[in-house]
Amino acid sequence: MKTKHVWALVMxxxxxxVLIFLVPxxxxxxxxxxxxxxxxxxxxxxxxxxxxTQLFSDGYYFKIYYRTIRIAVISTLAVLVxxxxxxxxxxxxxxxxxxxxxxxxxxxxxxxxxxxTMGWFAMLMRYGTINSFLLGLHIIKDPIQFLGTELGVIIGxxxxxxxxxxxPLVSSLLAIDREIYDSARTLGARPPKIFFSVTIPLSAPGxxxxxxxxxxxxxxxxxxxxxxxxxxxQVFGTYAYQQAIQxxxxxxxxxxxxxxxxxxxxxxxxLNLLARGLRRKRCGSx
Amino acid sequence: xxxxxxxxLSWLILLFMLAPIIIIFLNSFNSSRFxxxxxxxxxxxxxxRFLENNExxxxxxxxxxxxxxxxxxxxxxxxPSAYALFKWDSSKRSILQAVxxxxxMLPGIVWAIGLIQYYSMMGLLGSFIGLVCxxxxxxxxxxxxxxxxxxxxxxEDTEHAARTLGATPVKTFxxxTLPAIKPGIIISGIFGFMISFTDVVIxxxxxxxxxxxYPVRMYVExxxxxxxxxxxxxxxxxxxxxxxxxxxxxxxxxxxxYL
Amino acid sequence: xxxxxxxxxxxxEKSFDNTPxxxxxxxDVEKGxxxxxxxxxxxxxxxxxxxxxxxxxxxxxxxxxxxxxxxRTPTHNREIGFVFQRYALFPxxxxxxxxxxGLKIRKRDKQFIREKLATIVDLLELGGLxxxxxxxxxxxxQQRVALARALVxxxxxxxxxxxxxxxxxxxxxxxxxxxxxxxKKLGITTIMVTHDQIEAMTMGDRIIxxxxxxxxxxxxxxxxxxxxxxxxxxxxxxxxxxxxxxxTFDGTSFYLGNSENSITISLTDMCNxxxxxxxxxxxxxxxxxxxxxxxxxxxxxxxxxATIAFLEDCGADTHLHLKAYRSRIIMRINSCDCKQAxxxxxxxxxxxxxxxxxxxxxxxxx
Numbered sequence: 001m002k003t004k005h006v007w008a009l010v011m012x013x014x015x016x017x018v019l020i021f022l023v024p025x026x027x028x029x030x031x032x033x034x035x036x037x038x039x040x041x042x043x044x045x046x047x048x049x050x051x052x053t054q055l056f057s058d059g060y061y062f063k064i065y066y067r068t069i070r071i072a073v074i075s076t077l078a079v080l081v082x083x084x085x086x087x088x089x090x091x092x093x094x095x096x097x098x099x100x101x102x103x104x105x106x107x108x109x110x111x112x113x114x115x116x117t118m119g120w121f122a123m124l125m126r127y128g129t130i131n132s133f134l135l136g137l138h139i140i141k142d143p144i145q146f147l148g149t150e151l152g153v154i155i156g157x158x159x160x161x162x163x164x165x166x167x168p169l170v171s172s173l174l175a176i177d178r179e180i181y182d183s184a185r186t187l188g189a190r191p192p193k194i195f196f197s198v199t200i201p202l203s204a205p206g207x208x209x210x211x212x213x214x215x216x217x218x219x220x221x222x223x224x225x226x227x228x229x230x231x232x233x234q235v236f237g238t239y240a241y242q243q244a245i246q247x248x249x250x251x252x253x254x255x256x257x258x259x260x261x262x263x264x265x266x267x268x269x270x271l272n273l274l275a276r277g278l279r280r281k282r283c284g285s286x
Numbered sequence: 287x288x289x290x291x292x293x294x295l296s297w298l299i300l301l302f303m304l305a306p307i308i309i310i311f312l313n314s315f316n317s318s319r320f321x322x323x324x325x326x327x328x329x330x331x332x333x334x335r336f337l338e339n340n341e342x343x344x345x346x347x348x349x350x351x352x353x354x355x356x357x358x359x360x361x362x363x364x365x366p367s368a369y370a371l372f373k374w375d376s377s378k379r380s381i382l383q384a385v386x387x388x389x390x391m392l393p394g395i396v397w398a399i400g401l402i403q404y405y406s407m408m409g410l411l412g413s414f415i416g417l418v419c420x421x422x423x424x425x426x427x428x429x430x431x432x433x434x435x436x437x438x439x440x441x442e443d444t445e446h447a448a449r450t451l452g453a454t455p456v457k458t459f460x461x462x463t464l465p466a467i468k469p470g471i472i473i474s475g476i477f478g479f480m481i482s483f484t485d486v487v488i489x490x491x492x493x494x495x496x497x498x499x500y501p502v503r504m505y506v507e508x509x510x511x512x513x514x515x516x517x518x519x520x521x522x523x524x525x526x527x528x529x530x531x532x533x534x535x536x537x538x539x540x541x542x543x544y545l
Numbered sequence: 546x547x548x549x550x551x552x553x554x555x556x557x558e559k560s561f562d563n564t565p566x567x568x569x570x571x572x573d574v575e576k577g578x579x580x581x582x583x584x585x586x587x588x589x590x591x592x593x594x595x596x597x598x599x600x601x602x603x604x605x606x607x608x609x610x611x612x613x614x615x616x617r618t619p620t621h622n623r624e625i626g627f628v629f630q631r632y633a634l635f636p637x638x639x640x641x642x643x644x645x646x647g648l649k650i651r652k653r654d655k656q657f658i659r660e661k662l663a664t665i666v667d668l669l670e671l672g673g674l675x676x677x678x679x680x681x682x683x684x685x686x687q688q689r690v691a692l693a694r695a696l697v698x699x700x701x702x703x704x705x706x707x708x709x710x711x712x713x714x715x716x717x718x719x720x721x722x723x724x725x726x727x728x729k730k731l732g733i734t735t736i737m738v739t740h741d742q743i744e745a746m747t748m749g750d751r752i753i754x755x756x757x758x759x760x761x762x763x764x765x766x767x768x769x770x771x772x773x774x775x776x777x778x779x780x781x782x783x784x785x786x787x788x789x790x791x792x793t794f795d796g797t798s799f800y801l802g803n804s805e806n807s808i809t810i811s812l813t814d815m816c817n818x819x820x821x822x823x824x825x826x827x828x829x830x831x832x833x834x835x836x837x838x839x840x841x842x843x844x845x846x847x848x849x850x851a852t853i854a855f856l857e858d859c860g861a862d863t864h865l866h867l868k869a870y871r872s873r874i875i876m877r878i879n880s881c882d883c884k885q886a887x888x889x890x891x892x893x894x895x896x897x898x899x900x901x902x903x904x905x906x907x908x909x910x911x
Contacts, residue, residue: 013426114486
């Protein structure tokens with residue numbers, strides 16, 4: 001296709017992207033160097049580093065930062081552990097049945113964060129499903145506090161983002177030639193051995209891709225920590241919301257968001273390089 | 287033996303994944319005003335109230351209108367881009383593709399903080415068109431990805447065949463290419479609709495007070511008043527529709543292969 | 546050149562990413578001729594076919610059809626029929642819709658389309674399949690639908706890109722005959738691309754053998770077989786492949802083999818076996834002797850001796866794999882004449898006027 005035709009066809013989308021996606025990011029950078037005038041939405045446009053120095057001067061932000069990462073890491077690991085058995089089960093099905101089950105597995109994502117949160121709210125309440133169940137069986141004497149704790153938030157995050165891991169994982173499991181398992185079996189490997197020596201190494205790129213997606217989603221999640229944390233679990237997303245929507249301190253929330261995205265970007269970039277390394281190593285050995 | 291262990295584990299994990307949805311369904315029929323388990327009795331009261339409730343009906347109406355408009359916008363700019371980029375033999379292609387896919391990787395909440403300031407500058411804060419454009423941006427990556435995927439399945443020689451049989455490039459696109467990428471278009475349309483329809487983050491940041499979508503309404507209610515059986519019934523009804531659509535999409539287009 | 550040729554490819558050149566694919570192509574095709582573009586993969590034959598169809602633009606040169614320059618004509622106005630290697634049938638249409646696509650594009654009336662369809666369906670024996678989906682018919686049927694779809698628009702030129710490569714071996718032989726019969730019946734000028742020399746030999750009025758973007762030799766199939774221009778042509782045409790034996794000429798005699806196991810052939814004997822007389826004053830040097838498997842025979846008075854390494858019984862023929870003079874040679878004989886077993890030593894000789902002599906660059910000297 002000729003270049004001028006390509007540009008003509010791409011232009012509307014590109015225009016929309018520049019106007020609605022790129023410009024807000026640029027504005028974010030500009031605003032982060034301006035000063036908040038309390039009670040107004042128009043900030044003082046003189047240049048200042050103050051929003052950034054504030055980030056480093058108060059340990060509060062580092063606590064949020066640390067908590068956000070901790071929750072994201074734990075949730076991602078839990079997702080990784082839980083997604084393997086299910087993905088192996090899914091990849092062993094015939095195509096038609098698998099399609100139905102894959103569709104069911106993506107429901108937590110397409111159903112929307114709100115419905116999931118509401119369901120968890122019902123289950124994790126003081127006298128919600130889980131506590132009633134445990135109390136009824138006399139396993140516990142007093143209800144467990146889930147809402148407003150990190151545990152509750154992590155449970156919600158893991159459930160919401162499992163599909164993000166399952167999809168890439170199943171497709172990389174399906175890409176493994178069935179005969180590799182057969183040959184491992186004929187060579188005398190037992191199922192656990194096959195899992196660790198064949199399944200995991202060959203599906204690692206897919207798992208890594210999924211893990212990065214889940215990790216990112218956890219870091220920037222907002223609805224789940226806000227609703228299940230009940231304002232007691234302050235993470236990046238909830239604090240950003242508080243600053244931008246409730247306090248309306250836009251210059252500070254801008255610098256806060258930029259600092260967060262940059263530092264997270266480095267982590268994710270490192271993970272990406274690691275993932276690429278994994279892939280290259282595999283190709284190199286073949 | 288290992289197979290059976292794995293199967294039991296898998297069912298438990300599936301149960302965990304679907305637990306919130308199942309609970310929402312069960313409790314939507316619960317006669318108790320408050321949340322209780324096991325349910326106190328069966329009632330359709332909450333569904334009846336939902337049908338009478340103007341607030342929720344209006345919010346769902348806004349959500350539907352918004353999702354529909356965003357999908358139309360995303361498809362109408364996304365399909366030509368996907369097609370042009372696929373046919374473009376240039377190294378710039380991957381750069382542009384990365385640009386269009388970037389909303390998948392860059393955190394929505396950071397963008398939203400920029401967007402709220404940008405919209406307030408432009409006077410678009412709380413406007414319908416502002417919401418539509420923002421949602422179109424998060425749908426376009428899926429349109430690009432799915433249409434490109436279905437273009438990969440297309441044998442380019444069928445397009446060449448149409449050309450040798452006398453079809454102009456435009457006629458070829460409509461008679462051969464478009465039917466071939468139809469699954470990608472429909473699936474990205476459905477998926478995009480669901481994303482926009484259920485979005486909370488972008489909508490809470492930029493919605494303002496005039497166009498409150500139903501998930502935003504629920505979010506605000508859950509945060510301020512806790513669980514309301516009416517909201518549960520609304521959620522269950524919407525979830526039911528979503529499940530039906532998803533299963534139909536799987537049955538007729540095997541959409542899970544594309545996602 | 547007396548009359549204008551029907552189709553004329555003039556000085557066509559093409560390269561991809563600075564790698565030349567076609568170098569100064571010049572081909573004339575007569576009306577009604579069946580021309581086969583033959584060559585190994587990557588020789589540029591498919592590129593040339595696609596340039597003829599306008600699917601690829603040539604960098605240099607022009608394509609003349611009936612005296613008109615086609616170079617600026619877009620594909621859809623070229624009036625050509627193209628059968629693609631994987632058929633490229635429209636998967637969302639029925640057989641009928643596929644075949645009538647070109648006529649509908651041309652806005653022919655329904656009655657006309659119906660009649661045309663009936664004729665072509667009859668010609669290609671597709672009766673009863675009209676309402677089937679493409680996925681519901683066999684590979685052979687798909688191939689015929691592709692041919693029908695290309696022919697129904699009555700193109701001036703029919704282009705076939707490896708039309709048989711996706712058929713199984715049994716079907717291929719009969720389809721080969723079918724295509725030629727239809728081509729002759731309609732008298733349609735046809736250019737076919739293939740890498741299979743048997744297809745080229747059996748189907749084409751003329752073969753254009755290409756290699757690395759150039760025409761190596763062009764002519765009727767028999768001529769390419771009997772009178773190859775060089776080593777490449779002799780090796781490409783003929784099955785099993787021609788044997789090439791290194792030989793040394795010292796000014797008076799030829800030697801086969803090495804010092805431990807060699808045989809001397811006098812120049813007179815060699816001239817008798819070679820197809821044409823070698824150039825006078827042939828310099829002393831190393832050469833290659835081209836021996837077709839069918840240019841040898843077992844003869845009790847033969848001056849050459851070989852050990853049988855392997856017997857390949859192909860039914861009517863048997864291929865003897867011989868070890869002789871440090872080389873492996875394949876000899877084709879009638880299976881009835883084969884009384885030998887593996888490890889037997891057999892005497893053999895060459896047929897008169899049947900060997901080729903190449904220099905080390907592959908140019909034919911005799």
